[in-house]
Amino acid sequence: MSNLEKIGPASYLVPKERGMHVPGLLIATEALIREMEIERPLEQVRNVAHLQGILGYSVAMPDIHWGYGFPIGGVAAMDAKEGVISPGGVGYDINCGVRLAIIPISMRDMTDKMKRDLLKRIYEIVPSGVGRGQRGKKPLSQKDYQVLVKQGARWSVEQGYGFAQDLEHIESHGCIKGADLAAVSEHARDRGKDQLGTIGSGNHFVEVGEIQKIFLGDTASAWGVEEGLIYAMIHSGSRGFGHQVCQDTLTTFVNKGFHEGLPDRQLVAAPIQSSDGKKYFAGMAAAANFAFNNRQQILHEVRQAFHDVCSIKMEEVRLLYDVCHNIAKFETHKIDGNQKEVCVHRKGATRAYGPGAEELMPLFKQTGQPVLVPGDMGRASYLLVGLGNPLTFCSSCHGAGRARSRVQSLKSWKGIDLIDHMETKGVLVMATSNRTIAEEMPDAYKDVDNVVEAVEEAKLASRVARLRPHLVLKG
Amino acid sequence: MINDSCEKRLFFGFQVEAPWPEDFPSARLLDPSHRHLTVAFLGKTSYQKVQDFLERMPKPSFLLGQVGVFDSCLFLPPKTPRVVAYHMKALGYQNLLLNYQKELSHFLEEEGYHMDKRDFLPHVTLGRSPFFHEKWEEYFFPLPMYYSSLHLYESLGNSHYQSLWNFPLQPPFIEIEHEADIAFHIYGETPEDIHLHAQMALSFECPALLKYLDSQKLKTSIEEIVIQLNEMVIEADREEGTPFKAVSFHGDICKKQERFYEWEMIVDV
Numbered sequence: 001m002s003n004l005e006k007i008g009p010a011s012y013l014v015p016k017e018r019g020m021h022v023p024g025l026l027i028a029t030e031a032l033i034r035e036m037e038i039e040r041p042l043e044q045v046r047n048v049a050h051l052q053g054i055l056g057y058s059v060a061m062p063d064i065h066w067g068y069g070f071p072i073g074g075v076a077a078m079d080a081k082e083g084v085i086s087p088g089g090v091g092y093d094i095n096c097g098v099r100l101a102i103i104p105i106s107m108r109d110m111t112d113k114m115k116r117d118l119l120k121r122i123y124e125i126v127p128s129g130v131g132r133g134q135r136g137k138k139p140l141s142q143k144d145y146q147v148l149v150k151q152g153a154r155w156s157v158e159q160g161y162g163f164a165q166d167l168e169h170i171e172s173h174g175c176i177k178g179a180d181l182a183a184v185s186e187h188a189r190d191r192g193k194d195q196l197g198t199i200g201s202g203n204h205f206v207e208v209g210e211i212q213k214i215f216l217g218d219t220a221s222a223w224g225v226e227e228g229l230i231y232a233m234i235h236s237g238s239r240g241f242g243h244q245v246c247q248d249t250l251t252t253f254v255n256k257g258f259h260e261g262l263p264d265r266q267l268v269a270a271p272i273q274s275s276d277g278k279k280y281f282a283g284m285a286a287a288a289n290f291a292f293n294n295r296q297q298i299l300h301e302v303r304q305a306f307h308d309v310c311s312i313k314m315e316e317v318r319l320l321y322d323v324c325h326n327i328a329k330f331e332t333h334k335i336d337g338n339q340k341e342v343c344v345h346r347k348g349a350t351r352a353y354g355p356g357a358e359e360l361m362p363l364f365k366q367t368g369q370p371v372l373v374p375g376d377m378g379r380a381s382y383l384l385v386g387l388g389n390p391l392t393f394c395s396s397c398h399g400a401g402r403a404r405s406r407v408q409s410l411k412s413w414k415g416i417d418l419i420d421h422m423e424t425k426g427v428l429v430m431a432t433s434n435r436t437i438a439e440e441m442p443d444a445y446k447d448v449d450n451v452v453e454a455v456e457e458a459k460l461a462s463r464v465a466r467l468r469p470h471l472v473l474k475g
Numbered sequence: 476m477i478n479d480s481c482e483k484r485l486f487f488g489f490q491v492e493a494p495w496p497e498d499f500p501s502a503r504l505l506d507p508s509h510r511h512l513t514v515a516f517l518g519k520t521s522y523q524k525v526q527d528f529l530e531r532m533p534k535p536s537f538l539l540g541q542v543g544v545f546d547s548c549l550f551l552p553p554k555t556p557r558v559v560a561y562h563m564k565a566l567g568y569q570n571l572l573l574n575y576q577k578e579l580s581h582f583l584e585e586e587g588y589h590m591d592k593r594d595f596l597p598h599v600t601l602g603r604s605p606f607f608h609e610k611w612e613e614y615f616f617p618l619p620m621y622y623s624s625l626h627l628y629e630s631l632g633n634s635h636y637q638s639l640w641n642f643p644l645q646p647p648f649i650e651i652e653h654e655a656d657i658a659f660h661i662y663g664e665t666p667e668d669i670h671l672h673a674q675m676a677l678s679f680e681c682p683a684l685l686k687y688l689d690s691q692k693l694k695t696s697i698e699e700i701v702i703q704l705n706e707m708v709i710e711a712d713r714e715e716g717t718p719f720k721a722v723s724f725h726g727d728i729c730k731k732q733e734r735f736y737e738w739e740m741i742v743d744v
Contacts, residue, residue: 037654065654065655066653066654066655067655068656068723068725068741068743069723072655091743092720092721092743093720129716130681130716130717130718131712131715131716131717132716187709187713190713191709191712191713201718201744202718202744240712240713243712243720243721244709246721247705247709247721250724251702251705254698254702254724255698259724264725265724265725266723266724266725268724402654402655403654404654405652405653405654406653406656406657406744407650407651407652407653407657408652
């Protein structure tokens with residue numbers, strides 16, 4: 001198995017080779033490794049280990065697949081003083097992430113008509129798909145931008161999108177410190193000006209389903225998660241605003257030759273403490289805060305849909321948590337017995353703090369933080385609780401990971417009415433593009449059950465609940 | 476089974492690839508697999524005679540399929556239109572097709588065929604009457620295209636054609652498997668071709684990008700090419716939206732088989 005050495009449950013060492021500062025660590029079961037295309041992503045795990053200042057391991061999650069420079073499902077912690085920061089370690093969709101809200105009614109109480117009406121209403125008020133911005137809303141002004149990149153999700157709450165208590169239920173309280181609008185180009189601001197509250201295209205979605213099975217009763221109960229209740233899950237990021245911040249930085253870094261000496265141009269990176277490194281972090285943080293606002297406003301729209309169709313008060317749609325899975329953050333971790341400040345790059349990986357972590361609000365400090373793992377639109381998603389495993393810098397997986405290329409999916413579902421097909425499986429789907437549905441069919445993804453099994457075996461996070469989708473809005 | 480001795484309605488044409496829409500206005504539409512770009516019409520003739528000269532007839536001087544854009548809708552013949560067609564404007568090497576058409580026509584005349592003396596009008600027939608001009612004109616939007624292999628086609632009637640022989644050309648790009656994103660192998664006889672063909676590959680996925688395509692200031696280094704491709708994506712995204720986040724700085728241009736340059740282009744979606 002590609003020179004992998006088993007060092008623990010669902011944990012494999014990728015031995016250090018020439019040029020690597022640290023070894024790699026792959027979290028996966030033997031069965032998952034057998035079924036995945038592993039060579040190219042593993043090469044990326046090794047490449048990441050060449051970056052200046054990397055500490056511990058170049059980590060790969062069980063949903064790993066080939067990405068841009070870093071593998072998707074990759075984690076790397078860089079020494080905050082001596083290390084580098086790499087846009088490829090964050091990705092184009094800065095602070096792409098997931099949020100989960102719990103609705104205090106049972107799926108059993110929803111008639112078929114209500115389900116259809118609810119999905120239709122969500123489709124009407126949550127703009128989705130290529131090029132869909134907000135219509136009828138005032139575009140963001142420079143003044144709006146100035147405040148929202150500094151305040152994060154609080155800005156949307158102050159504009160009437162949500163409630164103050166939402167903020168405690170968002171990673172980093174919905175605000176990455178250090179954002180500076182001056183580090184963001186006019187192009188980026190222009191692209192993002194009407195995109196708050198929109199999901200975009202690709203694998204982004206709004207999903208409504210039922211909490212199907214509880215694994216950890218105490219934790220679920222503490223979080224107000226009960227079998228049979230309805231949930232709403234939102235997956236989106238920083239839209240054109242974040243893409244542009246990433247692109248502008250990559251162009252600058254490549255033009256300055258920062259990729260020279262690296263095994264892959266896409267790993268291009270700048271020292272964290274250099275002016276270029278600091279500028280990227282300030283722009284990235286601005287984009288991350290844009291993304292928190294985006295998900296905050298999408299949740300507001302979903303709350304509105306529940307209110308309109310199910311007569312549920314908006315504040316009763318309770319945000320459980322919001323996680324980032326494309327981000328670089330300054331955190332303190334114990335490395336070789338010493339507490340060290342590091343810049344953790346999570347690219348397709350989720351923070352999974354265990355009990356006691358400083359940043360968490362009291363409830364989650366007691367239980368560990370919620371970790372959200374969307375699977376696919378047919379089978380399941382998962383709600384986990386973080387265990388704060390130091391080997392992965394308190395990180396876990398971010399999804400099921402693709403098993404099939406988009407081209408394969410399109411070919412295999414050609415000529416089939418996908419909406420009808422999904423309905424026979426008990427899932428109502430709406431999307432602006434049939435192509436997106438074909439690319440996102442359940443068999444395009446690994447079985448999320450197997451992925452979370454690996455995460456649990458490796459003691460990164462534990463299962464709290466299995467979630468089953470009923471209604472899906474795709475981009 | 477092909478009967479070599481009989482006469483057939485034959486012509487030479489290039490196979491055409493384009494991101495054809497599924498919902499054209501009404502007409503007796505040609506199946507997409509039968510859409511082609513005619514270069515020389517032979518009429519009813521002996522198949523044996525044609526077979527005898529296939530080997531020595533002039534072949535295209537180019538190794539790769541050429542790219543172009545369907546830039547207008549045509550109704551042919553103009554006075555009493557029976558077919559609706561899209562006009563093809565070449566991008567890149569403008570005269571290659573015209574020169575080849577002339578060369579082939581000259582050869583066929585020497586073989587005793589009567590060739591049409593009117594100016595060559597590169598087009599692809601999409602449908603036959605009845606159709607409404609206004610609906611087609613209103614519907615039209617530019618589409619990227621490329622033509623690949625040269626074929627000897629037999630016309631079977633009812634807009635059905637059969638290829639009896641072909642001279643293959645390398646497509647300018649091929650979409651390849653990629654787990655999370657979309658990816659292409661881009662081919663070119665020069666690094667500039669790589670840049671043009673990469674723009675075309677993106678336009679095939681999202682025809683709205685054609686508006687931002689630059690076929691004049693073509694770059695040769697991968698860094699410059701990626702930067703321009705992303706400028707194109709950004710412009711299109713700002714104006715009308717694209718399914719792409721960005722073209723990645725992945726890979727390098729390399730020379731394959733001593734004939735073509737090649738680049739593996741990965742597009743984050």
